[in-house]
Amino acid sequence: MDPRLAGVRKRLAGIDRIIAVTGGKGGIGKSVVSVSLSLLLAESGLRTGLLDLDLTGPTDHVLLGLDFGEQFPSEEFGVDPMLVGGVRFMSIACFSKQSPAALRGRDVTNALIEMLAITRWDELDVLVLDMPPGLGDTSLDIVRLLERAEHLVLATSSRVVLETVRRTLDVLAQLRTRVLGVLENMKSDSSQAVEQLASRFSVPYLGSLPEDSSLELATGTAESLVRTPTARALREVISAVFPQVRGS
């Protein structure tokens, strides 16, 4: 018996909602949305956590502009998340710093369980999970270990993205996961393809975020990230999901 699983259940017991930002395709804005969503929720007074689950390619610390220096997260009865922009944040990069780690499937599962077992989130209203691209070990483990996670599926209207997102939605449906809805990113035209895809799977279409040339400049500063056109649109979208978040 792996006692870590009981440990994980206990560690996550004080968390009200878990939202996994996913999509299957790489580079469609999962990390930008995870980080911005966390910052906006925290700004609205919700106790918010962010866990970067892209274990081989973590980037949330870059978006947040976190410099780990020599320090490890503080520890007492477990490991404390770091605090940035009001968000409690944890990433494998808090430990590996600059060093890359190439992981095979079983390592991914083990590292994920380990992080969930050691991190002390305490009480949270929302824990946001930034998922890696692909439909692999991390996705399956999150579905298996965190049944109550709600999946926020990101998509763009590009045909290659739609093809992958379609497969992701299909798998999520077969696994009987909860899909919060589909969020369209980098919207630059009037295509309705993403909306149509959502309706094919009978999941809500949550709205869209614009193609936003200011994002790169805002990267690395939490205060700037919540003031981008993307964040403004995202605030509107999530105000429908979280009544505590007020749109403009």
Next chain:
Amino acid sequence: MHEFALADAVISAALETADKQNLSHITAIAVRIGELQQIDRETFEFALKEVIPNSEPRLAGTSITLEVQHASFRCRACEAEFTLDQTRGPLVEDQLEAIHFIPELARAFIRCPDCRSLDFELLTGRGVSIDYIEGE
């Protein structure tokens, strides 16, 4: 793995088992853990005392043993087999600390002592398991 997280996990698992099997007292718990986790025995024992609720009669006087399984590796590139001790030389304290928290970070810092490859198998010495929980 962090000693407190381990202690917490072991006690949670034991209590879940006691609930499931209707045990009124847990007499013994045997924990096996990989060397890679670098669990400090004293810290673990201290952590157990902290996490066992005082008001929990089922865990009064329970014997909890910890067995450490030696870590061994096999390189996928040159097939050399090696131990954690053989790789310790170049590791600095921070790297060992990172591996303690997340043992998979061995892949970030440990290299095959023969060919320097980062692609190796962990033959033994990873993982946390409870071999048995005894009770009545």
